[in-house]
Amino acid sequence: MKLTGAEIIIECLKEQDVNVVFGYPGGAALNIYDALYKHQNEIKHYLTSHEQHASHAADGFARASGKVGVVFTTSGPGATNIVTGIATAYMDSVPVVAITGQVPTNLLGKDSFQEVDITGITMPITKHNFIVKDVNTLADTIRRAFEIAQSGRPGPVLVDVCKDVTAQYAEYEKKEPKKIRKNVLATKEEIEKAIELINASERPFICSGGGVISSEASEELIEFAEKINAPVATTLMGVGGFPSTHPNYTGLVGMHGTRASNYAVSHCDLLIAIGARFSDRVISKVDKFAPNAKIIHIDIDPAEIDKNVSTDIALIGDVKQILKILVENVQKKTNTDWIEMIYEWKKNYPLSYPQDGKLHPQYVVERISALTNNDAIITTEVGQNQIWAAQFYKYQRPRQFISSGGLGTMGYGFGAAIGAKIARPDKVVIDIAGDGSFRMNCGELATAVHYNIPVIVALLNNGVLGMVRQWQDLFYGKRFSQTTLDRPPDFVKLADAYGALGIRVTSPDEVDRAILKALEAGRPTVIDFVIDKDEKALPIVPPGAPIDEIID
Numbered sequence: 001m002k003l004t005g006a007e008i009i010i011e012c013l014k015e016q017d018v019n020v021v022f023g024y025p026g027g028a029a030l031n032i033y034d035a036l037y038k039h040q041n042e043i044k045h046y047l048t049s050h051e052q053h054a055s056h057a058a059d060g061f062a063r064a065s066g067k068v069g070v071v072f073t074t075s076g077p078g079a080t081n082i083v084t085g086i087a088t089a090y091m092d093s094v095p096v097v098a099i100t101g102q103v104p105t106n107l108l109g110k111d112s113f114q115e116v117d118i119t120g121i122t123m124p125i126t127k128h129n130f131i132v133k134d135v136n137t138l139a140d141t142i143r144r145a146f147e148i149a150q151s152g153r154p155g156p157v158l159v160d161v162c163k164d165v166t167a168q169y170a171e172y173e174k175k176e177p178k179k180i181r182k183n184v185l186a187t188k189e190e191i192e193k194a195i196e197l198i199n200a201s202e203r204p205f206i207c208s209g210g211g212v213i214s215s216e217a218s219e220e221l222i223e224f225a226e227k228i229n230a231p232v233a234t235t236l237m238g239v240g241g242f243p244s245t246h247p248n249y250t251g252l253v254g255m256h257g258t259r260a261s262n263y264a265v266s267h268c269d270l271l272i273a274i275g276a277r278f279s280d281r282v283i284s285k286v287d288k289f290a291p292n293a294k295i296i297h298i299d300i301d302p303a304e305i306d307k308n309v310s311t312d313i314a315l316i317g318d319v320k321q322i323l324k325i326l327v328e329n330v331q332k333k334t335n336t337d338w339i340e341m342i343y344e345w346k347k348n349y350p351l352s353y354p355q356d357g358k359l360h361p362q363y364v365v366e367r368i369s370a371l372t373n374n375d376a377i378i379t380t381e382v383g384q385n386q387i388w389a390a391q392f393y394k395y396q397r398p399r400q401f402i403s404s405g406g407l408g409t410m411g412y413g414f415g416a417a418i419g420a421k422i423a424r425p426d427k428v429v430i431d432i433a434g435d436g437s438f439r440m441n442c443g444e445l446a447t448a449v450h451y452n453i454p455v456i457v458a459l460l461n462n463g464v465l466g467m468v469r470q471w472q473d474l475f476y477g478k479r480f481s482q483t484t485l486d487r488p489p490d491f492v493k494l495a496d497a498y499g500a501l502g503i504r505v506t507s508p509d510e511v512d513r514a515i516l517k518a519l520e521a522g523r524p525t526v527i528d529f530v531i532d533k534d535e536k537a538l539p540i541v542p543p544g545a546p547i548d549e550i551i552d
Helices: 005-015 027-038 051-065 083-091 118-125 135-150 163-167 188-200 210-214 218-227 259-267 319-329 336-348 361-371 384-392 413-423 435-450 466-475 491-498 508-521
Strands: 002-004 020-023 044-047 069-073 096-102 128-132 157-162 169-171 204-208 232-234 249-252 270-274 294-299 313-316 377-380 429-434 456-461 501-505 525-530
Touching (some): 005 027, 020 413, 027 163, 051 083, 051 413, 096 135, 135 169, 188 313, 188 319, 204 259, 218 319, 384 456, 384 466, 413 435, 508 525
Parallel strands (some): 069 096, 232 249
């Protein structure tokens, strides 16, 4: 049958079982939105207040569901406004497909109204991107975009479609999506060598990253860690891939890692990195990282091998499949002395904060965890709020902690929370935010209220750009340059103005009552927790120091 290009886009989305998109219309996307109007009972569109947060919502939807998130925008500024969202997804390996309108083909390259080379702009931050100038190639391009976004190491793909293409007709025939293959590229010899190293190790240690979550390998990781009796730390992106309450869990590793995790890296004889990319926030001083250890690196992306840390054995392929092989073949270990040392470090150096009767953000996160039975989906903004959320909530499963790790995008969490709640309406979704980040995305209260999306913003409000101020305090001689936010708004009044519920908390005895009220409200809620401006996200490793040199 013959359909317009715009109708082909909608039909291709239906092929991929897409029933949710986020976006913002404009001139170059009018035909796409007109086609969407005719299929609004099959594909629900969420209109956000800003295109950037539409892209974050698509990202949050993908992270919470494991499916591909989809975002629509128009050309020019509509497209450039999602660049930050695309880069966020790219750095954290999140499958997102962005479909942007473009000026007609006869106006390309002529500085036309709202024309921008969005494929050129996003080339470094997408797995692949396309500009479609021929309606006859459109369907296969959309299908290819979804395949690329999901295959191998996931990531964002952009499809830029010229406006005349969306109006032209072409033959369309429905096709089933290609099955995404989960391959193991590591050789038999490499796997056998890794098994030898694991069996010979007396002090094995596992560093679990976001790849464990992407490959749905959490159960295999638990089984593997228990069989070799290894302690497990996670990177920020790996939080939730291994249960926080498991006795072998040691917490975060790296710049904001626990002493137990960072000491374990420094004393282990075998470091097994699984689906982690050895970022600078994990390794810090390279020549002092895991100085006594052989290193096994398991990852789906060959480009990550030996990029930041030299490894002894690399096992390239799908983490889930490789862990299954290792579980079947490695010897069961006891490692009694090593595990006892780990438990001693955990006991002697727990995460803590002052017990002085004041309202501390760590206490707030602990109470959120307890009052949600450790079962909520937590999104975060970026900064101190992000670290406190990662440290003090007791995560039990993958896709429960959603945060911008690689790019560190302030303003990410609220849009991501909206996307996550739409993906998982059965779960409580809470954005643990800082006031600096919330200023960047508070306009999305309009989105949450309009669609009655009952997300909760737990605002850890210290009146400053907390993490930047912390660095100024610790490393810049207390020169607090441009980090004090001594200005409006009143966040409770702001919530009320948008039609959301606003609650202010200034003391510990108000915390539980406020959280329970928000949970019972069944509508968008902002809880303004007023905390001290000099709260610190600790522990922290000074930049460039070995990871066992810790300030806490």
